[in-house]
Amino acid sequence: QQQVKQSPQSLIVQKGGISIINCAYENTAFDYFPWYQQFPGKGPALLIAIRPDVSEKKEGRFTISFNKSAKQFSLHIMDSQPGDSATYFCAASRGSNYQLIWGAGTKLIIKP
Amino acid sequence: DAGVTQSPTHLIKTRGQHVTLRCSPISGHKSVSWYQQVLGQGPQFIFQYYEKEERGRGNFPDRFSARQFPNYSSELNVNALLLGDSALYLCASSLTGSTDTQYFGPGTRLTVL
Numbered sequence: 526q527q528q529v530k531q532s533p534q535s536l537i538v539q540k541g542g543i544s545i546i547n548c549a550y551e552n553t554a555f556d557y558f559p560w561y562q563q564f565p566g567k568g569p570a571l572l573i574a575i576r577p578d579v580s581e582k583k584e585g586r587f588t589i590s591f592n593k594s595a596k597q598f599s600l601h602i603m604d605s606q607p608g609d610s611a612t613y614f615c616a617a618s619r620g621s622n623y624q625l626i627w628g629a630g631t632k633l634i635i636k637p
Numbered sequence: 638d639a640g641v642t643q644s645p646t647h648l649i650k651t652r653g654q655h656v657t658l659r660c661s662p663i664s665g666h667k668s669v670s671w672y673q674q675v676l677g678q679g680p681q682f683i684f685q686y687y688e689k690e691e692r693g694r695g696n697f698p699d700r701f702s703a704r705q706f707p708n709y710s711s712e713l714n715v716n717a718l719l720l721g722d723s724a725l726y727l728c729a730s731s732l733t734g735s736t737d738t739q740y741f742g743p744g745t746r747l748t749v750l
Binding site: 567 | 677681
């Protein structure tokens, strides 16, 4: 019940296309769902996050879609650019428990 | 402002040895969390400290220990190293420990031979 399952494991998208990464969770107590971006040799950086009271959040080219009933959330990267090539992680945490549970990651490659 | 700093950047140890990893949080941040990231996987939570007290512990053996100092910097200690301890060890700092204000350092790459 603590797992966060992320797919796909890797993704290749043409420049200008839409990149979509999906995550599913089981613990309904989770109430914070962030996405992190990690470049090789760097620590993860918070990209965008959502709480279950909204179904969508958009920041620039990045959008999180959240489906509470299906216990799924996804990251959409519009107009994908080569600089977006990185590993993306979804994660979840609950209430006063500050432990983030992470997905396994998606390696995204944007082809020029 | 300096971000989260970690030292050393890379470390090579042999099985059975002990290692100490260090982390300096962002100025003003009072909470430090430690994560282990094995190659090809997401980070796994090890510890969180806030105001020098342990606030959370992940599912790691007692060989792993940590502490936070009065200046809010932190050390992660691992005893009796195993090959499986080879990983990137990440430190994250935040003002209060909340996951939505957490910033990660670049990590320490530990290789156990």
